[in-house]
Amino acid sequence: CSSKRTGRKSKKKNKKAPMKDLKMEEESSGVEKLEPGTTFPPTFSVSEIKNKQRRHQMFMKLKQEKRKQKMQLKKKRRKEREALGDKAPPKEVPKTIENQRVFDETTVDPEDEEIAFDEGTDEFSAYFNGLTNPKVLITTSDRPRGRVVKFCEQLATVIPNAHVYYRRGLALKRIIPQCIARDFTYLIVINQDRQTPNGLVLCHLPDGPTAHFKVSSVRLQKELKRRGKAPTEHSPEVILNNFSTRLGHTIGRLFAALFPQNPQFVGRQVATFHNQRDFIFFRFHRYIFKNEKKVGIQELGPRFTLKLRSLQKGTFDSKYGEFEWVLKRHEMDACRRKFQL
């Protein structure tokens, strides 16, 4: 019986020294039966073996067996499917994170009256009723350098009616009343870290919410491949994708109000804010319809991604402002399938 064991072991692991096989025998003697197939008592787990190398071996063996079983199962299923031919049940839809998303109770229902009422009377209602035209002020944190300056300029070309001003070390709380006096509707502050933009504060001016975003993956116009010519002065169309919850709706409206209400279709430009898994991707394209089924798009303009950090009611006031929503990493990032926007 012992020879049987050693023979079996040596077949599987030829590289191991014979001494190890002996040890294997000793240890597993209390545990194994004398059958060709190894049967361990059900309470045995690989982690109980103290020797690291042997534990590793056993683990690898276990994995191999599992993999083998999986392949067998796959083969069987495929055979069954082929055998059935037409009558085979339809293929199952693979699970994606979007499929498995935890249901958010604040998801907006298109026919919800309460939300419609809310949106009719919130800070953006003036814009959406056509009373105000957007006028945007873009500025930076102190002493902008390098890419931040270019980024600001390019943003100003993308957003119609936008002005870039140099921040002379002024406090935001002083800037805001001046902006309101001059009829600005939006204030964008781009924060920098080592000459690249890394934060964006978007403040809707008369008394609107302030959103603070983290900016990442900024690509300036020069850095884009296959890019078109510079954006023209026409107002672009806006596409807002996947803003489904209440919070998402608010942010979506925040972005929508940046651009004039009536886009000029002659310009054929479109600005997209696409939300995927709480990351908002901004792209700026020029499109052309080749026929009624095909459209070609060409990217102009900068691209960047935003991630919402906080949303505050009222204009910028980080100390005493009332925060509607703040990103709390431990609570919110704990579950991979839960998203806020």
Added chain:
Amino acid sequence: MQHDDVIWDIIGNKQFCSFKVKTKSQNFCRNEYSITGVCNRSSCPLANSQYATIREEKGQCFLYMKEIERAAFPARMWEKVKLSKNYEKALEQIDENLIYWPRFLRHKCKQRFTKITQYLIRMRKLVLKRQRKLVPLSRKVESREKRKEEKALIAAQLDNAIEKELLERLKQGTYGDIYNFPVYAFDKALEQQDAESESDAEEEEEEDDEVMGGSFYKSLCLMIEKVFYSERVFPFVQDVGQREFVAEDEVEESDLSDFEDMNKLKTSSDEEEQDESSEEEEEEEVQASRSKGKSPANGSLVRKKRAYVEIEYEQETESASRRRTT
């Protein structure tokens, strides 16, 4: 006894002083009671038994004095006097306490006091201005976020989403009359789809007629071809079997597979055209012997993803029909 000169002789020049900081041009004194920060015979707190300094604690200035009478009691050596917050009054206090003291110490004390008040004022002003907060980044968190962002970007399929949205808007007519795409293609496709559903019903009637009337002008087997298109957009396909030449840029997988299928179906359609064709476009009939068409069509079914052609065969056995007719 306090021998200042001896002390200075030792620590100042010849041997080690732990408070001394040497630089190329100058020596500094790190002693906290030093009045100027420089290592000098007159401003060394160890080598002078009569010494005075100004020190500041939490915005409050104090005058410290050391006298030779207390040299033996290190615990009580420094006398601490709180100075008033008023600048002039504090200067008077210094003068009052250091009356009859060497001119050097009086002067230096006042200088030091002035400097300290100036920097305290500046500190108070800065607090009122904007303060920059440095937030530490956690490397793990940042790399995790980056990875999540990449995955989200891949999952987003931005180009497709944008194109889809634009086409939707075109269909809904938000662009008005700017684009003059022929609308009849839509209608034609609509008609085709309607015709399909009608043709199925008609076919059955025809079959029955045939069977009853006894005139089978075609072969005994009927093949019904149903054309499904997986895209939501209406099909822009002409008759099956016709070659369509597509521009180079737009050749996609679906187009290629269309080509292959069209080739295969062409052979079948040749034979079909030999027979009398039915009134409807979609109906095509093939003889029973041609069972070859079955496998390649099904094979291509599995391969294609977008537009595909599903071919169903319906066979009517000879004997049954013969029986009925007679």
